[in-house]
Amino acid sequence: MKEFKISQLLVPLSEYATVSDDATLYDAVMALERAQEKYTYKHSEYRHRAILVLDKGGKVVGKISQIDVLRALEPKYKEILEGQGLRGLGFSKKFLKTMLKDYVLFDSPLHDICRKASEQPVTKFMETPSEGEIIAETASLDEAIHQFVIGHHQSLLVTRGEDVIGIVRLTDVFTAVFHMMKECKLN
Numbered sequence: 001m002k003e004f005k006i007s008q009l010l011v012p013l014s015e016y017a018t019v020s021d022d023a024t025l026y027d028a029v030m031a032l033e034r035a036q037e038k039y040t041y042k043h044s045e046y047r048h049r050a051i052l053v054l055d056k057g058g059k060v061v062g063k064i065s066q067i068d069v070l071r072a073l074e075p076k077y078k079e080i081l082e083g084q085g086l087r088g089l090g091f092s093k094k095f096l097k098t099m100l101k102d103y104v105l106f107d108s109p110l111h112d113i114c115r116k117a118s119e120q121p122v123t124k125f126m127e128t129p130s131e132g133e134i135i136a137e138t139a140s141l142d143e144a145i146h147q148f149v150i151g152h153h154q155s156l157l158v159t160r161g162e163d164v165i166g167i168v169r170l171t172d173v174f175t176a177v178f179h180m181m182k183e184c185k186l187n
Helices: 025-038 066-072 076-083 093-102 110-118 141-151 170-186
Strands: 018-020 050-054 060-065 134-136 155-160 163-169
Touching (some): 050 163, 060 066, 060 155, 134 141, 141 170, 163 170
Parallel strands (some): 134 155
Antiparallel strands (some): 050 060, 155 163
16 A cells, blocks of 8 residues: 655645745636646546635735635625624524525625625735645655544645645545545455
């Protein structure tokens, strides 16, 4: 059975969607589209789902996920999610529709909302990576699985020393585990 190291599964920073910290949300979405069009990877056919934000020195300072882009469309989400601690809780469809109405979410046409959001700086919507979202390139697959499961992350930044050299995605780790499971079943 093949043993995987994170260095074998990572997507190099040069192949991932990145923008500078002075970019707009529109710039970030366009960078993601370009990276998705060019992406071919031997371990997984899944496309990128996030954009990394780089400072002037090329260091990763943040990440914008697809959900961050959607949250950017309605600024009131920040108030709802942070102010009331609703993140991660399950709600009925009826309750969610009531929230949409009570908080007057998306009260402008979506076209106008998209245009306004796309002009905003990425730094307004990016998440700064936590310590739990960083893993060394020499780490084992089981270390990565542990971080994904405990942290509920979709990706981890891969480091060599202090530098981020790439990103390992949950989908790539899952694919490696899936292939290992198939191999175990065949033996």
